[in-house]
Amino acid sequence: MQLGKLRLSGFKSFVEPATLSIEPGLTGVVGPNGCGKSNLLEAIRWVMGENSPKSMRSGGMEDVIFAGTATRPPRDFAEVVLSGTRSDGDELEVMRRIERGAGSAYRLNGRDVRAKDVALIFADAATGAHSPALVSQGKIAQVIAAKPTERRQMLEEAAGIAGLHVRRRDAEAK
Numbered sequence: 080m081q082l083g084k085l086r087l088s089g090f091k092s093f094v095e096p097a098t099l100s101i102e103p104g105l106t107g108v109v110g111p112n113g114c115g116k117s118n119l120l121e122a123i124r125w126v127m128g129e130n131s132p133k134s135m136r137s138g139g140m141e142d143v144i145f146a147g148t149a150t151r152p153p154r155d156f157a158e159v160v161l162s163g164t165r166s167d168g169d170e171l172e173v174m175r176r177i178e179r180g181a182g183s184a185y186r187l188n189g190r191d192v193r194a195k196d197v198a199l200i201f202a203d204a205a206t207g208a209h210s211p212a213l214v215s216q217g218k219i220a221q222v223i224a225a226k227p228t229e230r231r232q233m234l235e236e237a238a239g240i241a242g243l244h245v246r247r248r249d250a251e252a253k
């Protein structure tokens with residue numbers, strides 16, 4: 080899947096609506112400390128269905144909603160929209176919204192859907208929230224510090240061949 084546009088509103092530090100174009104070839108986001116680089120990557124994971132507050136650096140899921148500052152009141156909801164083109168050429172727009180006290184709601188191309196429907200779309204490890212294509216902060220240092228066998232596993236996951244060993248062992252056993 081080729082990601083297209085990311086729209087955020089009320090998500091973490093992105094309190095005002097903001098749009099980011101994810102052009103082919105984009106490999107990194109640079110900017111001063113605290114400007115929201117990691118928040119952007121977390122927004123991509125979140126709209127794909129990420130439900131672990133820890134991987135959002137949050138205590139609870141509602142913590143992704145703009146919490147307010149000395150000069151701005153907090154928001155009641157956070158919304159992220161991700162558009163993209165699937166490998167079969169179909170256009171896709173996924174929206175996730177969380178409201179205080181009301182949990183998350185999802186829309187797929189404008190239609191209300193269940194979390195499960197979005198999870199199915201991104202179930203493939205190559206496209207989902209845990210895709211090795213999404214390299215978060217500290218991951219590079221982790222790759223460098225890893226033992227050779229661990230590093231090989233990471234590379235195999237990135238190359239999409241991690242499942243092959245299991246299938247080969249299965250085939251050899253038959």
Ligand code: ATP
Pocket residue numbers: 090091092110111112113114115116117118119142143144145146147216
């Ligand atoms: P670094 O270069 O240090 O890695 P970064 O660009 O990755 O920084 P982020 O971690 O994405 O920065 O953004 C951090 C900012 O987001 C902090 O100022 C933090 O207060 C703000 N932030 C996070 N969650 C919320 C929230 N729920 N409401 C308001 N601001 C938030």
Ligand code: MG
Pocket residue numbers: 116117118216
């Ligand atoms: Mg960061």
